[in-house]
Amino acid sequence: xxxxQVKEILNAxxxxxxxxxxxxxxxxxxxxxxxxxLAFVKDDALLLTGLVNxxxxxxxxMMDMKAIVFVRGKxxxxxxYDLAKEYSMVIMTTDYTLYPSCGKxxxxxxxxxxxxxx
Amino acid sequence: MANSSxxxxxxxxxxxxxxxxxxxxxxxxxxxxxxxxxDVIRRVAVSxxxxxxxxxxxxxxxxxxxxxxxxxxxxxHTDKGPGIKDIGQAMQKGFSTANEEVRxxxxxxxxxxxxxxxxxxxxxxxxxxxxxxxxDMTVYVNKF
Ligand SMILES: Nc1ncnc2c1ncn2[C@@H]1O[C@H](COP(=O)(O)OP(=O)(O)OP(=O)(O)O)[C@@H](O)[C@H]1O
Ligand SMILES: [Mg+2]
Numbered sequence: 735x736x737x738x739q740v741k742e743i744l745n746a747x748x749x750x751x752x753x754x755x756x757x758x759x760x761x762x763x764x765x766x767x768x769x770x771x772l773a774f775v776k777d778d779a780l781l782l783t784g785l786v787n788x789x790x791x792x793x794x795x796m797m798d799m800k801a802i803v804f805v806r807g808k809x810x811x812x813x814x815y816d817l818a819k820e821y822s823m824v825i826m827t828t829d830y831t832l833y834p835s836c837g838k839x840x841x842x843x844x845x846x847x848x849x850x851x852x
Numbered sequence: 853m854a855n856s857s858x859x860x861x862x863x864x865x866x867x868x869x870x871x872x873x874x875x876x877x878x879x880x881x882x883x884x885x886x887x888x889x890x891d892v893i894r895r896v897a898v899s900x901x902x903x904x905x906x907x908x909x910x911x912x913x914x915x916x917x918x919x920x921x922x923x924x925x926x927x928x929h930t931d932k933g934p935g936i937k938d939i940g941q942a943m944q945k946g947f948s949t950a951n952e953e954v955r956x957x958x959x960x961x962x963x964x965x966x967x968x969x970x971x972x973x974x975x976x977x978x979x980x981x982x983x984x985x986x987x988d989m990t991v992y993v994n995k996f
Contacts, residue, residue: 769963772898773970785958789905792873793958796880796897798890813870 735759735844737801737824740780743838744828746803749810751824757800761847764836768793775799779847782835786810791817791825800824806831858882858920864904864931866913869957875916876900879927886920888993895971895991896925902964903929903987909954910934911985926990935981943969 738755741748748755763775764782768789771781775797783790786808794802795817801824804810810818810825818825828835840846860882862875880897900916907914911933919926936942943965950960969975974990 766958767961767963768958769902769961769967772902773963773967783958787957788870789873789957789959792877792901795877796873796894796901798894 735839735842737780737826739842740801740803740839740844741826743842744803744826744830744835746826746828749825749827750815750818751801751822754800754822754824757824759801759844762836762839762844763847764832766832771797774847776847780839780844782832782839784808784832786814788813788817790814791821791823794823795821801826803828803835805835856921858886860918860920862916862918864907864913864916864929867908868913869908872905872908873901876904879918883920883925888925892925892991892993896927899968899971899989899991900927900929902967903927903989905959906964906987907931907933909950909959914984923994924990924992926988929987929989930984931986932984935983935985936977936979937981939977939979 737757759780762780765771766783766785771793778798778800780801781794781799782803782805784805786804791814804827807829865871876897879900880893883893907929911931914931917928941947945966946962948960948962954960972989973992976988979985
């Protein structure tokens with residue numbers, strides 16, 4: 735799924751990276767726990783989170799994630815903005831909360847991205 | 853870099869959450885420039901990042917020494933924090949002593965050490981109560 739479609743489905747506002755909306759994401763992961771992101775995410779995936787701080791952007795960068803959606807209308811800080819620019823990442827915000835955001839993308843065919851940890 | 857090695861040194865500031873991750877981010881960049889495989893880069897970056905965050909939230913900062921050779925990447929994290937009382941317990945998934953402030957930042961799930969164990973090929977923790985902790989991790993490039 736293209737990021738432009740993600741934007742449309744979530745009625746999202748693009749804060750950083752308007753020029754990269756052509757990028758494809760093949761899967762997504764929704765969490766407010768950064769250690770879970772670091773444990774579970776396997777491939778270049780989309781991150782959906784209600785947590786808004788610089789560490790979210792750094793975590794996504796560590797996992798080669800190309801885009802982050804901040805849910806329930808949370809506005810990113812300037813620090814987030816600068817880091818995302820530096821990493822050529824796309825940042826969007828949506829008014830939906832985490833569950834409906836994930837649900838809408840899932841229904842549109844964006845599958846989960848999880849590696850089981852045993 | 854046939855027989856060469858690259859040595860990097862980073863200071864990790866105490867309790868500064870905004871910069872936690874700068875060292876691992878920098879190493880990631882270097883490994884990319886040197887042309888290491890992407891799975892190796894990610895394993896190093898994630899392990900180092902988790903460890904760097906631990907130094908900030910549990911151990912008043914410290915320093916990291918990284919040695920990059922063609923066949924392996926070694927990362928040694930040294931802090932002068934409180935030490936770890938029971939390493940076996942700390943290694944368990946879900947065990948965390950992180951405070952509320954740390955949890956609100958998205959950490960403190962007790963997944964860091966298990967993640968490091970999983971992503972690295974060798975991991976050794978040396979710790980002394982009241983003195984500090986050394987976490988020594990190695991990722992091999994050609995692991996078949
Ligand atoms: N460098 C350190 N110095 C002192 N204690 C540590 C250190 N690293 C880890 N610990 C102890 O081990 C526990 C488990 O660490 P681990 O990284 O697995 O989880 P966490 O940091 O609490 O949460 P998460 O990594 O999921 O954000 C910590 O809560 C802390 O009590
Ligand atoms: Mg940790």
